[in-house]
Amino acid sequence: MADSAGAMKIVAVIQARTSSTRLPGKVLAPVGEVTLLERMLAQVEGAKTVDEIVVATSNDPSDDELAERIAARGTHVFRGHLTDVLARFGNACEESGADVVVRLTGDCPLHTPDTVDEVVDAFLAADVDYASNLEPYSRPDGLDVEVFTKEALIRAVREASPGPDREHVTPFLRRDAGVRRLHHIHCSGPAAPHARWTVDDKADLEFVREVWKRLDLAGPGPHSYEAIMTATLSVAPTNPGAVSNFGYYKSLYDHADAAKAAPLRLVESEAWLRRSEVVTPGGAQTYSKSWRLHIRGVSPIFLERGSGARVWDVDGNEYVDLVQGLLPNILGYAHPDVDRAAYERAQNGHSFSLAHPLEVELAERLIRIIPCAEMVRFAKNGSDATSGAVRAARAFTKRDRVAICGYHGWHDWYICTTSRSAGVPDAVRELSHTFPYNDLPALDQLLASHENQFAAVIMEPFNHVWPAEGYLEGVKEIAHRHGAILIFDEICSGFHFGLGGAQRLFGVTPDLATFGKAMGNGYPISCVVGRRDIMQIFNDIFMSFTFAGDVSAMAAANAVLDVLENGDAYARMDAASTAMADGARVLAELSGLGNRFIAQGHRNWPLLRFLDDAGADDPVLRALWLQEVTRRGVLIISTHNISAALKRKDVEQVLGAYSAAFKYIGGLVASGADLESYLDGPIPTPAFRVRG
Ligand SMILES: Cc1ncc(COP(=O)(O)O)c(C=O)c1O
Numbered sequence: 001m002a003d004s005a006g007a008m009k010i011v012a013v014i015q016a017r018t019s020s021t022r023l024p025g026k027v028l029a030p031v032g033e034v035t036l037l038e039r040m041l042a043q044v045e046g047a048k049t050v051d052e053i054v055v056a057t058s059n060d061p062s063d064d065e066l067a068e069r070i071a072a073r074g075t076h077v078f079r080g081h082l083t084d085v086l087a088r089f090g091n092a093c094e095e096s097g098a099d100v101v102v103r104l105t106g107d108c109p110l111h112t113p114d115t116v117d118e119v120v121d122a123f124l125a126a127d128v129d130y131a132s133n134l135e136p137y138s139r140p141d142g143l144d145v146e147v148f149t150k151e152a153l154i155r156a157v158r159e160a161s162p163g164p165d166r167e168h169v170t171p172f173l174r175r176d177a178g179v180r181r182l183h184h185i186h187c188s189g190p191a192a193p194h195a196r197w198t199v200d201d202k203a204d205l206e207f208v209r210e211v212w213k214r215l216d217l218a219g220p221g222p223h224s225y226e227a228i229m230t231a232t233l234s235v236a237p238t239n240p241g242a243v244s245n246f247g248y249y250k251s252l253y254d255h256a257d258a259a260k261a262a263p264l265r266l267v268e269s270e271a272w273l274r275r276s277e278v279v280t281p282g283g284a285q286t287y288s289k290s291w292r293l294h295i296r297g298v299s300p301i302f303l304e305r306g307s308g309a310r311v312w313d314v315d316g317n318e319y320v321d322l323v324q325g326l327l328p329n330i331l332g333y334a335h336p337d338v339d340r341a342a343y344e345r346a347q348n349g350h351s352f353s354l355a356h357p358l359e360v361e362l363a364e365r366l367i368r369i370i371p372c373a374e375m376v377r378f379a380k381n382g383s384d385a386t387s388g389a390v391r392a393a394r395a396f397t398k399r400d401r402v403a404i405c406g407y408h409g410w411h412d413w414y415i416c417t418t419s420r421s422a423g424v425p426d427a428v429r430e431l432s433h434t435f436p437y438n439d440l441p442a443l444d445q446l447l448a449s450h451e452n453q454f455a456a457v458i459m460e461p462f463n464h465v466w467p468a469e470g471y472l473e474g475v476k477e478i479a480h481r482h483g484a485i486l487i488f489d490e491i492c493s494g495f496h497f498g499l500g501g502a503q504r505l506f507g508v509t510p511d512l513a514t515f516g517k518a519m520g521n522g523y524p525i526s527c528v529v530g531r532r533d534i535m536q537i538f539n540d541i542f543m544s545f546t547f548a549g550d551v552s553a554m555a556a557a558n559a560v561l562d563v564l565e566n567g568d569a570y571a572r573m574d575a576a577s578t579a580m581a582d583g584a585r586v587l588a589e590l591s592g593l594g595n596r597f598i599a600q601g602h603r604n605w606p607l608l609r610f611l612d613d614a615g616a617d618d619p620v621l622r623a624l625w626l627q628e629v630t631r632r633g634v635l636i637i638s639t640h641n642i643s644a645a646l647k648r649k650d651v652e653q654v655l656g657a658y659s660a661a662f663k664y665i666g667g668l669v670a671s672g673a674d675l676e677s678y679l680d681g682p683i684p685t686p687a688f689r690v691r692g
Contacts, residue, residue: 010120011098012050013089014040015169016106017058017082018066022246023201027106028066031212036199037066039109039212041075046113046222049120050102056092058082086166090157093150101153103146103169109208110142110197110232112225118187119145128180130173135183135575135648138191141244142198143225146170152179163255168248175649183648186568189225193574195232196239200246203239210235245579249586249655256659258667261631263680268314269301287687288326293637295623297681299630306333308645311635319635320650324643327605330495330518330573331563332645338521341559342552350552358554365561366529369499371509372488373529377538378548382491383409385514385526386458388543392512393456393485395541396534400431401453403446403479406460407690408489418688437465440474447482454479458487461502461510464601464639472508485534486510491517491526496604496642499564523556569644576646577603583655584608591666596621604642620675623683624668625661632657 016027016037023029027037034042037055044053055070057063059079067077078095080088093101102120104111115133123131129152133145152173156165160172173179199205214231215223223231243249273291276283283301284290291301300313309332311321324332331338345358363376379385386408394400408414416424417434433450435443437459447454457479461472479486488510490501495518497505503513511534516526528535528543563569581603588597596618599606610622622638629636634657668675 008099009097010049010051010100010102011093011096012044012047012053012102012104012116013056013078013092013096013098014044014053014104014106015056015085015089016066017060017063019058019060019062019082020107021250023199023205026199026205028069029199029205031109031205031209032216035069036109036205036208037070037106038073040104040106040111041070041073043109043111043113043222044104044116047102047116047120048113049117049124052076052096052098054078054092054096055106056080056085056088058088084162084166086157086160086169086172089169090153093153099150101148101150103148105144105198107199108142108144108197109199110140110211110228112143112228113222114224115139115143115187116145119185120147122182122185123147126182128182130170130179131182131185132170132174133185133187134174135572137193137575138571139187139225140192140195140197142196143187146173148173164248164251167251171248171652175652187225190229191571192229193571196237196242196244197228197232198244200242200244201239204242207235207238243582243586245582246586249583249659250590252583252655252659253587253590253663256656256663258660258663260664260678261628261660263298264300264317264631265315266297266300266313266317272302272314286326288637292685292687294630294684295627295679295681298627299681300635308332308334309643309647309650317633319630319633320646320653322634322636322640322642322654324641325522327492327496327517327641328520328522329645330643331521331560331569332643333522335521335559335563335645337563338523338556338559342523342556345552345555350555351547351550355549356551356554358551358558359549362554362558365558366515366527369561369565370513370515370529371500371503372511372513372531374532375529375535377528377535377543378554379516379526379528379543380524380545380547380550380553381409382489382514382516382526383411383414384543384545384548385491385516385528386487386489387411387413388538389487389489389512389514389528389530390456390458391541391543392528392534392537393458393487396537397455397483397485399453399455399484401450401455402432403443403454403457403484404432404434404459405437405457406463406489408458408460408491418690420687438468438471440471440478443475444478447478447484452483454482454484456485456487458489460493461488461490461506461508462493462497462602464605464607466601467506472502472506476508476510485512487530488513490515492605495519495560495564497602498570499561519560520553520556521560523553525550525553525557563644572644572646573604573642576651577606577640577642579651580640580642580654581606583651584658587655587658587662591662592670593662593666596669597662599640603640605639607639608636609638619683620679621665621669623679624665624675626684627679627681628661628664629654629657632660634658 018025028035054076056078060082071077078092130148156172165172302314367373412424412428416429493502494515512530596611598609610618612618
């Protein structure tokens with residue numbers, strides 16, 4: 001600890017109590033020779049920036065033993081309210097004379113002094129009221145550090161409402177507009193945001209004990225982050241599916257209002273729809289953006305503007321938008337860098353009469369990022385790109401049939417495989433064959449059933465179902481054995497699962513691939529990429545349209561890649577998507593609907609499914625949930641389309657809405673109510689279902 005008092009007194013306040021819900025008494029559990037909390041204290045005492053450590057426990061008799069043990073080792077103990085932990089912190093701060101508080105939780109016996117110092121140093125250098133290493137996480141769970149001024153804390157104590165904001169010390173500080181915050185502190189050393197070094201349950205405790213056995217052999221400590229990281233590498237994680245911050249989700253649930261949500265004012269939306277229906281078949285330009293995907297009379301129909309993760313409808317209602325234009329807005333609406341890049345380009349013209357150098361630069365960049373890309377052709381929509389890829393495959397192989405898995409757009413060759421196939425000639429339909437995901441024998445049989453006739457196997461390599469071990473490799477082998485070209489449609493997976501798409505994630509390189517959606521953060525751009533010998537066929541076939549080389553969308557795509565490649569966008573997406581997926585799961589469980597709700601797939605694009613008792617999709621349960629969360633300010637269809645614009649405040653609003661919706665519906669289900677009678681509009685009708 002700091003050996004001389006500086007101008008400001010910096011006090012680490014470690015909150016600890018023995019009445020933990022999931023593992024009572026955990027802070028006093030033995031970890032080797034001493035207790036878990038004493039392990040943590042010995043580690044934090046190594047922090048050079050901290051003047052004093054206070055253990056803030058409750059004044060409940062259940063914490064008497066804890067208080068005595070900690071005081072006996074010479075550590076300052078403060079006792080305060082059991083559940084108003086915010087007030088407990090405020091009082092501990094006053095009593096210790098702290099100017100700056102470092103908040104730590106007592107269930108982190110692998111905390112490290114260097115992590116504490118890095119965050120305190122960043123706080124001191126930044127002239128802010130609050131700093132943390134939480135958003136984005138780069139350290140393992142269990143190395144959280146939050147630093148704030150006494151003034152900010154006292155204001156939170158004064159102004160925060162009862163409920164989650166007081167049971168947990170910092171939600172108010174992390175959200176309130178008056179607090180100047182610094183979140184993006186990158187601690188040094190290897191990032192490990194998915195590692196679990198905290199102790200919530202028995203499996204965590206076993207892991208920590210194993211790590212400490214190794215650390216004890218290394219010397220007396222305190223041990224650095226790198227040293228502990230090294231020690232953990234030889235211990236198998238015991239709790240891979242565990243949820244962090246369970247306590248936070250639980251208190252959200254406990255305090256959620258279980259009543260039905262109030263209806264939204266939708267007068268303007270309905271008026272615009274009446275006008276639209278006269279001039280627009282379908283009422284919208286994209287099926288999935290029409291009222292049919294939402295609950296008529298409950299949900300908005302027309303949006304007016306968006307900023308970051310939020311949108312406002314024509315009636316002025318505000319929502320956290322988890323649709324994000326059907327995935328494109330990976331950085332959120334109106335991202336300043338992207339808009340500036342597109343606007344500056346447009347100032348010098350953007351739909352030129354000849355090719356433009358930006359086409360070359362962007363292609364070169366994509367070739368560096370995407371494993372299969374050796375050449376690139378640009379387009380506007382995903383459907384352009386998938387259709388171009390299929391035509392290239394047909395021309396290259398001189399074959400006609402196509403094997404299809406997933407969704408690929410609106411053109412004849414694909415849409416004829418769905419129930420919306422009216423208008424497609426039978427001659428086209430006969431050449432398109434679907435195959436089921438994760439079923440290699442089915443694909444093999446399909447290709448064998450018309451030997452030497454399949455030009456391509458086109459598939460979404462991963463949407464909401466994880467590929468079985470070896471599946472994608474198997475698809476590639478089968479396609480090639482039958483002389484077909486493998487096309488990965490990465491229109492959705494391309495950027496949401498990291499740069500380079502699913503082909504990089506799973507290490508399987510297709511012959512051709514298509515990208516789009518998030519590529520331009522809302523500016524229309526897509527592309528076909530792939531093997532040079534196949535791509536050369538574009539010299540002979542015709543894939544050409546007036547706006548394919550539009551330079552403003554290319555400038556936007558370049559700016560998107562700048563952000564995705566150089567910033568912490570993926571780490572921020574990860575933090576938001578983990579909290580929303582974990583939170584949704586915990587809230588469903590607490591409401592008694594744990595076996596009727598699943599979020600499946602990758603965290604950045606999970607499909608939320610609502611099931612009946614037999615495990616089949618339950619459209620009524622889904623619709624009622626949709627009704628309740630929409631009315632509470634969450635715009636969603638079936639998936640979390642995660643954007644890097646999601647801030648803590650947005651995630652809290654989403655989880656607040658989920659808490660209330662699950663609590664309300666859980667109560668109805670428990671009472672045996674007829675759920676449909678609580679719906680205020682018709683059940684939404686997707687065009688067709690090809691995923692999930
Ligand atoms: C996987 C996939 N491929 C292709 C498309 C078609 O893209 P677009 O609607 O831009 O034509 C989509 C659209 O949702 C898609 O999800």
